[in-house]
Amino acid sequence: MSLSSSLQNYISDLGLVAPEQPSIKFVRALxxxxVARYSFNSLAVVLGEEISLDLDAISQKIVTRGLGGYCFEHNKLTFELLKALGYDVQLKLARVLNNNFEREAGRTHRVTLLTLEGVSYLVDTGFGGNGPIAPLxxxxxxxxxxxxxxxxVLDKGNGEYDIQVMKGEEYFTLYRFDHAIYSDADCALGHFYSYKNPNAVFLKxxxxxxxxxNQTVxxxxxxxxxxxxxxEHKLSIDxxxxxxxILAxxxxxxLEPAVVEHLFIRFLAPMLAVDKVETMS
Structure with a gap:
């Protein structure tokens, strides 16, 4: 089985070997x-960098340079590897809800639906701290x-499914996906919103x-x-x-000290100031 250099670098960097036959054991390991090695982050978004969804560019950024990324990058890399290895995979898009059912949410999250031996699994390597570390x-x-x-997983009817995680003693809805057919062109739209729209959570x-x-950071x-x-242990960065x-x-x-200082002034200092005012009042 021949893999492109980008995909071979990916699988080798994780210390994995391509299976002779598709197996769910390999998908779990992958x-x-x-998610333990490549960080989910908004760094490129908040720094105003152009984010390419070209596979070679994603592999260079995430695997070679170790800079991580967000769902449209992580899940494309995983999808393309599984596809190249002969797995039955479909690209799906999801609406991120985070338990807020009142607001309208666009399809801004990419996931992979995998079918193996008659069983369907959701594979998601790009949802951050609340995302699963194994196929569901x-x-x-x-x-x-x-x-x-x-x-x-909840069946909402009309071919829609909610992915939920337990928080405290109740389930919390992360996102909702459906069985519609999507392509990279659909991802390009959600991707553009996610890193260009001033209201996007990643820009803020x-x-x-x-x-x-056994640990989430x-x-x-x-x-x-x-x-x-x-x-759970929390630390304020001041x-x-x-x-x-901490980033290192x-x-x-x-990151260069000047970049770190820029991030601190833009995102951390205002919140620390609010905390200080609340403490004094």
Whole structure:
């Protein structure tokens, strides 16, 4: 089986070997290794960089340079590898809800629907801290454990499905996808909105996440959250130096000091100022 250099670099960097025959064991290993190694983040978006959805460009950015990315990048890389390995995969788009059922949500999230031996799975390597580290079977209303988290899939009718994660003692709806046929052209529209529209969440927040089997590390603006089997620990980031140190130590992302200072002034300083006012009042 011959893979392009971009896909071979991807699979080799994760320490995996292409299976002789499609197997769900390989998909589990791929998804788990991917979300633990390549960060989900909004860095390129908030820095105003052009984000290409060309496969070679994605591989160069995520695998070679270690800069991570967001769903349209992560999930395309995973989709193209599985497709090249002979898996039955379909590109799907989803509406991100985050438990808000009142607002209208466009299809701004890319996922992969995989079918193997008559069983359908949702594969998602690009949803950050709440995303699964393993494929989810489309077993309706059945709890499924993936790492530290518990998920379930709900059938909403009309070919739509909700992906939910347990938060506290209740399920929280992450996103809703359907069985319509989508292409890279559809992804281009959602991608353009996600990193160009001033109302897009990625333009308003600095977000970086890595998700391992027993630990989730999430940076959102001025707060770092580390969750593991022992519970949740939060740390407030109050200097550019600490921001740069955390990006390097927790996410293996090394940025120029001037870039880190820019990010701090834009996203962290305003929130720290609000916190200070609230503390004094």
């Amino acid at each position: 998804q788990s290794a991917h 079977r489309l077993d309706i209303n059945t709890s499924q454990t993936a790492g530290l988290d518990l998920y379930r 927040n600095l977000m970086v996440t890595l998700k391992r089997k 999430v940076l959102v603006n001025a707060e770092l959250t580390i969750r593991d089997c022992q519970g 200097t550019p130096q600490s921001l740069g140190s 130590s927790e996410f293996d992302i090394a």
